[in-house]
Amino acid sequence: MSRKAKDRLHHIHARAGIRQDGLGSALGPELRAIWDIADDAETGRVREIVLLRLNRVLTQFADPLLPEIVWTAYNLGVDPAEPGGGMVGRLKGMVGHGRVPVSERTCTRRFYRFLDSVKKSLDGEQEAITDEDLGVASRWLTGNARPGPAIPEPAAAPDELSAAIRGLRAPVPPVLRMFLDGRVLGPADGAGGPLLAGLGPRGDWFCVFTGERLLAEYRAATGAGWSRTGRWSGRDVVRVAAGRIRPTGVLVNPSPVRGSGIDAALPLPPEEIARLALDR
Known part of the structure; x- marks a missing residue:
């Protein structure tokens, strides 16, 4: 048998x-x-x-x-x-x-x-x-989503990173390390990777979030119709962004309202992504 x-x-x-x-x-x-x-x-x-x-x-x-x-x-x-x-x-x-x-x-x-x-x-x-x-x-x-970690991540981890991001005038090593070592989630493409957002003259970006609540609030406020979401490590997102032919940045916790909420977001432009990819 x-x-x-x-x-x-x-x-x-x-x-x-x-x-x-x-x-x-x-x-x-x-x-x-x-x-x-x-x-x-x-x-x-x-x-x-x-x-x-x-x-x-x-x-x-x-x-x-x-x-x-x-x-x-x-x-x-x-x-x-x-x-x-x-x-x-x-x-x-x-x-x-x-x-x-x-x-x-x-x-x-x-x-x-x-x-x-x-x-x-x-x-x-x-x-x-x-x-x-x-x-x-x-x-x-x-959701066509792959199983996440067997052990749920502590609920405090996303809030800790969100709090660390608030008020930053430039990315600092401890916060970047938290991002690289932590887990983020966001809209996913057909292959299960981060979904690319083309922002015209502002270039190409991956938008990711440090917690379910932030993602849900963004989706509710913007009416985004993503067919699927994914969860990755910060390092994975950096690797994918750095591997693209076109320069690509990563925006962590984007605000759903244009022109506001920038204090709670962490923008990692292509040049920062290239540096992180070499330093990981």
Whole structure:
């Protein structure tokens, strides 16, 4: 039973990944039994359980690039309008867009190392999945968002950084370090990276926020219709901005009202991004 279930794991990342039609059938009865998926479960519930089972294995890895590789392979956080390339196409696109600083071959090798761990996990006891777990997975799938850190970040961390930003006349090393080491969130593009905002003569910028409340207030005030949001480390945002051909800055906690609230924002122009990218 376990051997047949392990063989079926290869069907999950094929074609449209966890978004494929008939995902339950692709798993087969043996894998469904091990993962406690009812034979008549709706597709949405199947996807939720599969996502949770995979994520529980993924959290055992310390490799910082692996979540990007794994969820791209399974088609989560990837533009669902382009599922036709399969896993190979998705990984190739990820590398081509500079989302990871390694080759496609390295990505594939790391993915199959992860898959070997998933196979081994089938031989052990499967931790029960709660209704709360399913609710979280449902939100990830609905928002096409990848699972965040296994341990929630302290609520005080975003407020601390926001407070440190207020009143700055120029970026100072301690605040920049907080930004680089912390987590930010903002509108995401189809590949799951920060969404670019072209500001005409003021150049290209990534706009990110240090907390959910600030993002929600901005969205409510501006009526921004972003289809998805993402969460990244400050270093990741700097890396993506520095890797673009056109000079790109990062605006932390932009004000929703033009001409006001600049004291609460941290602008990092392209020249500062270039310096941070070299110093990270």
